[in-house]
Amino acid sequence: MSNLQFDDVSLRFAGGARPAVNRVTCQVSSGEIVVILGPSGCGKTTLLKMVNRLYEPTGGNIFLDGTNIRQLKATKLRQQIGYVIQQSGLFPHMTVADNVAVVPKLLGWPRPKIQARIDELLDLVKLSPGEFRDRYPAQLSGGQQQRVGIARALAGNPAIMLMDEPFGAIDAITRTALQDEILRLQGQLKKTILFVSHDVEEALRLADRILIMRLGEVVQFDTPFNLLTKPADEFVHTLLGADDMVRQLGLLRVSSAMMALPPNYSNGHNPTLSHLDSLRDALSLILKTGAPALTVLAEGNPVGLLTLDHIRESAVNGR
Ligand SMILES: Nc1ncnc2c1ncn2[C@@H]1O[C@H](COP(=O)(O)OP(=O)(O)OP(=O)(O)O)[C@@H](O)[C@H]1O
Structure with a gap:
């Protein structure tokens, strides 16, 4: 169980001509995949980074299961939130196993529990532990690195996953396979997932609901079906390419x-x-x-x- 509520959330960076995120109010339900979609610079990453307090809002509040996240210690909050970014962010000098173990070690789990968790997670993301445990990130393909990134983010069993264009740098075929993987994992794990993308097809495939942003503001927040059938305006209609029926x-x-x-x-x-x-x-x-x-x-x-x-x-x- 973990729902997120954004209440009139804004962030204006020092010297910014306009807020990077402007008065966003929305609720993300427990177990839902919400894809944040919009053109470059519209504030997607900024919105995401406020959830794990890498950025602090300059206005408004974010609630996690009803608790204002300002009241939580940032380090404690981050342990409850898995975070996956585009370049996987794996530590290059650590093996796959050590990368996956980072959060369980921070949480002080006993060694046998950590070792079992590493194998369980590698199996979960379809990387055989025997083959991959002791490799270094440089010895993995881009797609395999992202799988390890996902395993690492899941390691402490967080209820919330933040994924910032995790497949942005991956070739189209592998990207589709990883998207299928996310849907399969979600069927098992039922996390609350906020997923940033600027790829419309990815958003439509993955999302229970899509939050469409433009110039820091939410333009529409709805299911793929409703967005395609009832776009709020011409911007949404064009962004989604809603004219092409077969597509x-x-x-x-x-x-x-x-x-x-x-x-x-x-x-x-x-x-x-x-x-x-x-x-x-x-x-x-x-x-x-x-x-x-x-x-x-x-x-x-x-x-x-x-x-x-x-x-x-x-x-x-x-x-
Ligand atoms: N640390 C920062 N300091 C100042 N301005 C920033 C900072 N980070 C982002 N911005 C500005 O805030 C706006 C939103 O940026 P953000 O990275 O959230 O966009 P985005 O939608 O994620 O874009 P992209 O799809 O290109 O990653 C942009 O105008 C950007 O230049």
Whole structure:
């Protein structure tokens, strides 16, 4: 459990012509992935860094589970918050194992617990401990470094993860694999994640909700589906490229358009697909099988139904 509340939060850097973050008010629910999206310089990183008090707001307050974070010691606060940045930020002179162990050591965990945690986390991010434990960051690919960065951020079991363009410097194919990894991990771990990105496709794939910023202010804060179908203004519409229907179907998750299972639902002969698949995947499955409806699965269990009408509605509303 960890929710975050931004209450009229601003930050004007000394000498800044305008506030880098201007009067941001919003609430991030426990277990939610919120992607902060917007053009370069709009204040995304500044907003994120106020959560772990690398920056202090010049106005307003941030609450963590109802407690004003100004009342918490910065070091204590940071131990509750995982932080992943673009260049992984791994200590180059430390092995993978030692990098992952940084926070557990700070927390004073006993040695056997730390060693077990290192193996558990490396397994979790799909790096075999036997192979990777004793390597140094320079002996890893960019994608592997980011996996270690994620393992390190998760090490103290924080309820909140701050991720600042963690995949920004990674090639497109690896980036997609790492995004899938985040969604898989989130299915297991249910962290509250604030994720900065300037990549629209990444935001639409990952986010439960997207916070769109421009010139330090929040322009719109809503689900990918609502942003695409009801953009607040031309800026949001253009930023999301909402004109391209096929692209849009490729970016929206099945779960955004499905309907709930009727109470008397019995698993009939519908083809099935995952709630994380895109509406474009759903459309191809309907076209390929000729089935009138698809059953949507999450962790193998039916959670919703999807028909051609639902898909058409998403596409038409989004234009
Ligand atoms: N330490 C600082 N001192 C002064 N101004 C700063 C500082 N950090 C950021 N700024 C300014 O604040 C504004 C917001 O910067 P920020 O890094 O939050 O933007 P961003 O949206 O994360 O951009 P990008 O996508 O390029 O990383 C910019 O105008 C930037 O120049």
